[in-house]
Amino acid sequence: MAHFAQSPSFILHQVTCQFPTGDILFGPLNLTLEPALCALVGRNGSGKTRLLRLLAGLDEPASGHIERFGSHAWVAQQHVISPQTTLAELLGYDAIFAARKRIDSGNYQPDDLDTLDGRWDVAERLS
Numbered sequence: 651m652a653h654f655a656q657s658p659s660f661i662l663h664q665v666t667c668q669f670p671t672g673d674i675l676f677g678p679l680n681l682t683l684e685p686a687l688c689a690l691v692g693r694n695g696s697g698k699t700r701l702l703r704l705l706a707g708l709d710e711p712a713s714g715h716i717e718r719f720g721s722h723a724w725v726a727q728q729h730v731i732s733p734q735t736t737l738a739e740l741l742g743y744d745a746i747f748a749a750r751k752r753i754d755s756g757n758y759q760p761d762d763l764d765t766l767d768g769r770w771d772v773a774e775r776l777s
Contacts, residue, residue, distance in 0.1 A: 659685045660705055661717040667700050668712035675700060678714060746772050
């Protein structure tokens with residue numbers, strides 16, 4: 651049986667993370683991450699959260715660049731949540747669900763179609 655390699659989720663090219671003081675946290679890092687279950691393990695302060703923020707596109711590396719393929723969700727380590735907070739809000743899907751609800755009810759806004767572009771089945775895929 652032939653084996654076909656999966657497309658990567660992320661490719662990091664010479665990525666460096668640097669503090670405003672000029673101290674380097676890590677890098678230069680060259681890495682390819684496949685779309686598989688993996689773990690990021692390290693001591694406190696070693697840059698695990700910073701690396702994940704770089705992968706999510708929330709922060710920019712001091713140097714180098716990151717290629718991202720497919721869709722990814724960022725869930726912060728700590729959230730200020732209330733009993734009314736939904737999982738959709740935590741995952742950043744609340745606008746998509748709200749747009750779908752308005753469209754399904756026939757009371758949609760012009761931007762709702764753009765919001766749902768390619769994501770009409772998000773609720774079904776997440777269930």
